[in-house]
Amino acid sequence: MADAAGDPGEGTAPPAKHWLLIEHPGPWGRFALKESGLDPAAVASLTTWAARVNGRIALVRKVGRRAPVLKRPSRWFRIDARSGHEEIRAGEFADAAELSRVPSAQGHVVSGPLALICVHGRHDMCCAIRGRSLAAAVAEEFPEATWECSHVGGCRFAPAMVLLPHGFTFGGLRPGGANGIVHQYLRGTLDTEFLRGRSSFEPIVQAAQHHARAATGATEIDALRLVEEVRESGSDWRVEFADPHCTVYLRERYFPVDRPLTCASEPAKRIRVFELLEVVSGDSGH
Secondary structure: OHHHHOOOOOOOOOOOOEEEEEEOOOOOOOOOOOOOOOOHHHHHHHHHHHHHHOEEEEEEEOOOOOOOOOOOOEEEEEEEOOOOOOEEEEEEEOOHHHHHOHHHOOOEEEOOOEEEEEOOOOOOHHHHHHHHHHHHHHHHHOOOOEEEEOOOOOHHHOOEEEEEOOOEEEEOOOHHHHHHHHHHHHOOEOOOOOEEEEOOOOHHHHHHHHHHHHHHOOOEOOOOEEEEEEEOOOOEEEEEEEOOOEEEEEEEEEEEEEEEOOOOOOEEEEEEEEEEEEEEEOOOOO
């Protein structure tokens, strides 16, 4: 829906400095974790952890419309998506007690990457319709890395793909083009055309980095390291990056709309956008 309406995608990646992925074959209710059938005490413990560390929990399963009932312990992946700390750890759990300990479990390091593709139809049918074909296409070439996942956020940009451990989130992808994005990620660069942002950054920084990449041509994963973000007035921001140096001035605005943003939502009253005011590259002043 966002592509038809021309909604800007920059600054819409789901904010999360950490991710916790729990293997669950489904079916998934509208509120996947809460309605998962997993032990309520374990779910409460994980939810408390996520709130404390600015984390996001998603249910995942291997690609396929009808996932089999698991006949082995379920897997988990715990991801640190913060700049300079990127890491994926994995392990298994067989009962509620083990699941509760996942946030502090040692696990083992996984080289990655992981490609999450939202197919959560009970949350929003657009994700299921568009996501499943995308997941199948990516899994054909990257079977071990690809996982179907529950709600990511920003359903209007379906289908959504998240590349971990960095948390780069893409929207509006087509099955024929997603594999190239994964290949570039493996080489340490980004295809920025469908990039919504990096989850470990706040939305304003995501949007600023989008414009900084466009201005500098920097496509390396670790380019444009965040130096500072400063609210200069009520709605105006200055975001400074290094390597290469670039300063982006943005205005946070809300535009009235009267249309559903997703297949499952009621008509929205407004959307948030980040209006570009100026980009200053290099060491020149404002």
